[in-house]
Amino acid sequence: MEFDVVIVGGGPSGLATACRLMQLAERQGKEISVCLVEKGSEIGAHILSGAVFEPTALNELFPDWRERGAPLKNPVTQDEVYYLVNDTNRIKVPNFFVPKETHNLGNYALSLGNLCRWLGEQAEAMGVNIFPGFAASEVLYNEDGSVKGVATGDMGVGATGEQKGTYTPGYELHARYTVFAEGCRGHLGKQLIAKFNLNEEAGTQHYAIGLKELWDVDPEKHVPGKVVHTVGWPLGHLPSASTGGSFLYHLENNQVALGLIVDLSYSNPHLSPFDEFQRWKHHPLVANTLAGGKRVSYGARAIVKGGIQALPKLAVPGALLVGDDAGFLNVLKIKGSHTAMKSGMLAAETLFAALQAPDESGVELDAFQKAFEDSWLHDELVRSRNVGPALHKLGVLGGSAYAFADQFLLRGNAPYTLTDSKPDYATLKPAAKSKPITYPKPDGVLSFDKLSSVFLSNTYHEEDQPCHLTLADPAIPIRDNLPLYDEPAQRYCPAGVYEVVEEDGKQRFQINAQNCVHCKTCDIKDPAQNITWVVPEGTGGPNYPNM
Secondary structure, X not given: OEEEEEXXXXXXXXXXXXXXXXXXXXXXXXXXXXXXXXXXXXXXXXXXXXXXXXXXXXXXXXXXXXXXXXXXXXXXXXXXXXXXOOXXXXXXXXXXXXXXXXXXXXOEEOOHHHHHHHHHHHHHHOOOEEEEOOOEEEEEEOOOOOEEEEEEOOXXXXXXXXXXXXXXXXXXXXXXXXXXXXXXXXXXXXXXXXXXXXXXXXXXXXXXXXXXXXXXXXXXXXXXXXXEEEEXXXXXXXXXXXXXXXXEEEOOOOEEEEEEEEEOOOOOOOOOHHHXXXXXXXXXXXXXXXXXXXXXXXXXXXXXXXXXXXXXXXEEOOEEEOHHHOOOOEOOOOEOHHHHHHHHHHHHHHHXXXXXXXXXXXXXXXXXXXXXXXXXXXXXXXXXXXXXXXXXXXXXXXXXXXXXHHHHHOOOOOOOOOOOOXXXXXXXXXXXXXXXXXXXXXXXXXXXXXXXXXXXXXXXXXXXXXXXXXXXXXXXXXXXXXXXXXXXXXXHXXXXXEEEEEEOOEEEEEEOHHHOOOOOHHHHHOXXXXXXXXXXXXXXXXXOOOO
């Protein structure tokens, strides 16, 4: 199938790219063909974010979004930040000490999945061909090495590679230009970065894992639009000793979204981000809101947070990287949706101009980098560039103090840029030299186990298919990772995918791929870089409602 532009991924960046392309075509009376493929069962099925949404990019894309019925109905009414001293005490941080960029009044607490569903409706109404349930599994190349498009995965293939009765071959989607908007640690974006050495001049990319739940709460405890962020306990306290933070957002309809973000640069292999999240909910600041409520959904995803100094080169011959596939999140604002959308809009403007020239498929669109550098997106990321590295280097308290000085005294204009060279997978210390962490047993009221949590994510994979969590060397988990790090995959995975089981007196590494919520943490944190996440059959994975 031939198109002018193929977009891989139905998140904010991909949908913004599609919408802006069609707007430009309509305004100039041109006809262009745009195809967007999304591996989830529908647009929004795999979208998970806090989320407090800044409407800057949306205001540019659809100035009339209110009239169009965009799901921004819940403006922020209260904005609070706390330092959790321990499991019972807290200190409210005065607004004066919170950088202006982190304030949320004027933003909206919402479901990013629902916003993407709405963006998908706008794109489809403008003529974008949207194919949900199709997982782009391979990058296609022209003879000159430029990107030709993508191929979607075959359906109906058995675990050992045989074609089942339901076999359906994938499609080749060819395009003059392809946009990779897969989100954090994109399967194909990762390949492009490696193949074209796009990060040769970039700093080290960093990641976190974000765990989230949605709760129905007592109406008397619900304050529409209230936004709470915390730092401190349980992270940053020995033996966990990790950086990160948490959020509690009051949404519409007596619901709250809450979660914990754990930086994947942590060093103690005994740490379990999922269990840190579960015990965090017992802090009175959180427990008082959840008392009498009911958990209705759960999910997790990796977050790319290296900042502007970790951005790879954004263009290769025939293709562009946008959104979290590149890493446009603003750590200081704790937001990446508006930046992802703006990157997609800039990509669309670059692509549309290129499409007006004679067909020179496969050229490298350097104009995208220039458009980015001339935009407010670039300026915003430059101002916050030192905050993430400071937290990595100095911890929560030291990093926060540095951020205060950087933002209040230097206004984000420090004449230097902090860097941190050690990648997240290389930060683990040996288990024998790390203090074990004992986590409380879940009480079934505020805290829960992994399997009951995965159930609430509506995750489903056809079990008889090739495993999408591939091992370069199947011996490494038991031979190397287990004696050295007590095989950390058992703990960093938020879905119980990885287990070490004993059979006939021998230990074996078991992969329960059907539980996978597509967070990509294993692809990032495995100390041997032995695990590669590849796309399963289309429609597989979580089906998030209102997340």
